[in-house]
Amino acid sequence: MTIFEFALKRSFGNPTNLIFLSLFPLAAIFLPQSELWPALPYGYHYFGILLLFVAIRLTAILIEDRTSGIVKRLAVAPITHFSYLSQNLLAFACILVLQCTVVVAGGVLYGQELGQPLMLLVLYVSFAFTALAMAVAWVALYRSKEIAFLVYMTIIVLLSLLGGMLFPVEMIPEPLSRVIMVLPTYWLTDGMAWVTSGGDLLDFWLANGVLWLYTIIFLTLGSVRKIH
Amino acid sequence: MTIASLQGVVKRYGTQLVLDGVDLDLHEGEILGLLGPNGAGKTTLIQTLTGMTPVDRGTINLFGDDRHPFSHANREKLGLVTQEITVFDELTARENVLFFAGVYGIKGEEKKRRAAEALAFVGLEDRADKRPAKFSGGMKRRLNIACALTHRPRLLIMDEPTVGIDPQSRNHILEAVTRLRDRGTTILYTTHYMEEVQAIASRVVIMDQGQIIQEGTVDELVRTIQHEEKVSIDVTDASLVDRGRLEQIAGIKQVTVHGNKLTVISAAGAGNLDRIITIIKEQTGLVGIQADKPNLEDVFLTLTGKQLRDKEEGS
Numbered sequence: 001m002t003i004f005e006f007a008l009k010r011s012f013g014n015p016t017n018l019i020f021l022s023l024f025p026l027a028a029i030f031l032p033q034s035e036l037w038p039a040l041p042y043g044y045h046y047f048g049i050l051l052l053f054v055a056i057r058l059t060a061i062l063i064e065d066r067t068s069g070i071v072k073r074l075a076v077a078p079i080t081h082f083s084y085l086s087q088n089l090l091a092f093a094c095i096l097v098l099q100c101t102v103v104v105a106g107g108v109l110y111g112q113e114l115g116q117p118l119m120l121l122v123l124y125v126s127f128a129f130t131a132l133a134m135a136v137a138w139v140a141l142y143r144s145k146e147i148a149f150l151v152y153m154t155i156i157v158l159l160s161l162l163g164g165m166l167f168p169v170e171m172i173p174e175p176l177s178r179v180i181m182v183l184p185t186y187w188l189t190d191g192m193a194w195v196t197s198g199g200d201l202l203d204f205w206l207a208n209g210v211l212w213l214y215t216i217i218f219l220t221l222g223s224v225r226k227i228h
Numbered sequence: 229m230t231i232a233s234l235q236g237v238v239k240r241y242g243t244q245l246v247l248d249g250v251d252l253d254l255h256e257g258e259i260l261g262l263l264g265p266n267g268a269g270k271t272t273l274i275q276t277l278t279g280m281t282p283v284d285r286g287t288i289n290l291f292g293d294d295r296h297p298f299s300h301a302n303r304e305k306l307g308l309v310t311q312e313i314t315v316f317d318e319l320t321a322r323e324n325v326l327f328f329a330g331v332y333g334i335k336g337e338e339k340k341r342r343a344a345e346a347l348a349f350v351g352l353e354d355r356a357d358k359r360p361a362k363f364s365g366g367m368k369r370r371l372n373i374a375c376a377l378t379h380r381p382r383l384l385i386m387d388e389p390t391v392g393i394d395p396q397s398r399n400h401i402l403e404a405v406t407r408l409r410d411r412g413t414t415i416l417y418t419t420h421y422m423e424e425v426q427a428i429a430s431r432v433v434i435m436d437q438g439q440i441i442q443e444g445t446v447d448e449l450v451r452t453i454q455h456e457e458k459v460s461i462d463v464t465d466a467s468l469v470d471r472g473r474l475e476q477i478a479g480i481k482q483v484t485v486h487g488n489k490l491t492v493i494s495a496a497g498a499g500n501l502d503r504i505i506t507i508i509k510e511q512t513g514l515v516g517i518q519a520d521k522p523n524l525e526d527v528f529l530t531l532t533g534k535q536l537r538d539k540e541e542g543s
Contacts, residue, residue, distance in 0.1 A: 073308055
């Protein structure tokens, strides 16, 4: 588990990462509740966007390893590419799941109105894995960390806008409203609506199921690229 | 004893033939210098020998195994020092070495001991807890080597390990490579610096256009070329020297003057040095004389028609 151990160490070794990994999630706990929209406190409604940012920051390690030649060196070592990738992903996933847990537990302790906190945690964890898989697939396309970041920022903004994270999905024109169902952020918003308003439990698991389906698809795409 | 070999290895990238039937043996305990101009196929040869790139045709035998040369067990005996500096800037030197030791399955106290040993071997023990981001180029290169040593490889492949560093660091690395050889490690060493190969290699292989065009010890290679003899003569006043008289001496091909230095080129074995000196002494004072023997650079130039390094790179 050397790669897992060092992926954790490297993730926290960067000062900017420390802000993303610790300060921002803590700040999210204390953001206030809106009177009209969104139903969850701001920090919790926008937490999905933070997960997208954190995921791309964490997976930047994979680009660095590829461009610096670390992956090439590991290709000669007695370790498979699958082992390298899975240990890194496990470390990133641990960080994201810990963040989700801290945010939800912190909100409960602070007295935030979270509807069904346990289900919210389940939903956040599902989305954290989707965000991680999307980031892995994304960084597999690039050799430059800066370009990958820059373009992905735009993608995050678009996903947030169209997925109903920055304004209600009901405001989206009818022709677009069906198209946005393909976005992972739509299913996060859908799940968050269930957490605050309740409804058929099947709907909640459907949202989670779609997010896990995306996770599998993106992880498969992201694991194709190996040495170069 | 042969520790690794390539037989009839062919590798193509698209229509480009990069390795064209390469046969190569690496003998246990030797430093094999691999030379070749850019695009000769050196990197591809390393990639095939380490299992990074599959071959289109031919056989690779590693540690006596040609059926599964890149098995887990064989990879544990193989080390690679990449041309790029492949260390983590966000980790300390010690952590970098510990990382690679861990990847090779070394655990616990043994891992710490091996890491300290590897850092001491390259002279970085006093920098062990510093991050390489603040290291000089030479120190980074040494750390790059240390990372490949913790698992004590039987075969170490070093791809241009001294690129872009100061002479002091280069000497340090060359000494380390020689000490590695002395403790039994077999080394495949590629470089663009001819003097490095001349200094440390037991045997030299010259590649060009995907083929091995010559191999042998440095002395054997130098003997293969018929070369002119070049003598540089420093005099007190070169303007007093009658070049015409010198050029009439049997075997002399060319006499050139730069300042007070005469350069006389003769056919090999002409045996005319005494006559040259006599004529010069009749006309002016003799300050110094130096005979330049053919070296590996001349062999390389003769065989490939190319300089190993671009002239503007300096030497």
